[in-house]
Amino acid sequence: MLQVNDLHVTVEGKEILKGLTLTINAGEVHAIMGPNGAGKSTLSAVIAGKDGYEVTQGSITFEGKDVLEMEIEERAQAGLLLGFQYPVEIPGVKNIYLLKSALNAQRAARGEGEMPAPEFMKLVKEKLGFMKMDASFLQRAVNEGFSGGEKKRNEILQMLVLQPKLAMLDEIDSGLDIDAMKVVADGVNSLRAEERAILLVTHYQRLLDYIVPDKVHVLVDGRIVKTGDAELAKELEANGYEGIEESVA
């Protein structure tokens, strides 16, 4: 589904990704772990299309299409959604309005009409309940005054409503207490499907106890140095990133 080949990315004149290659197939859950500065957030930002990241070499294809040729919103409409590490606040714009606009934009891109309001409300309420969030949240402005945990739940709520083909979650566990993490993990696990893939970027092995990945990649200094299964994450927890660097060097 997603193919990243020999990707080199420069940010503010500094090369962060130095030849990253990654294959993600439908139905798989991948985790990328790595020390600070390795390039984890850079990878998801580049795939999502954020400004300020220069691709100097390599390619990214999603379902056979060249991602780098697509506009930001086209990537999302194609089913590539990014869950932010630090979701931004948008005062004046209600959560429900953002959800509705996003869903209808995606439906329009697929040639479907807008979802009728009653159907939409039913869908949103169902997902809200699943994420243990109150209906009052819909009337609040996007992320305005939200705690860290609420922001992350909002990211997952959006994923549940928008049903992406590839969900990239950038450190979805940062700032969450155990209860919030369980709810978020339940939400992410409910997204697992044969036609869907999930990419988790995380620092800590703990999240992977709740969302067990099919593959774990270790990203060090801009490149994936080791790939394994869920056991690799536990190994990392025990030996740290330096342990892996040494075993690969």
Place this chain on the structure above:
Amino acid sequence: MIHIGEGTRSYIVAKGISAGKSDQSYRGLVKIGPRAKGARNFTQCDSLLIGDKCGAHTFPYQEIGNSTATIEHEATTSKIGEDQLFYCQSRGISEEDAVSMIVNGFCKDVFQELPMEFAVEAEALLNVTLEGAVG
């Protein structure tokens, strides 16, 4: 806003949006007459800047003829952040629609006071005016 009688109250909400290379100014007069004992006014003047080549200025005029009156003025200036646009776009919303959404959210306080037919027209006019304002 001219206060003549005792205990009169008023609320002014002014929303200005600048885009491109434009400059906007708010000039408002709050006048409290000598017999307006205990009068109150609250003026809120908000500016939204789209892009970094535009500006906003506020020139509040206050003529106070009664010392028991309370006059307040609050001014805010905000920009549509690139992060906010990226957030919307990363959910599949086009840049223009995202700007439109954020601007409408900004104007909400004013639009919801207008009669519905007028508010709908005002919103449509706002969207047309802002077409191509970004980038």
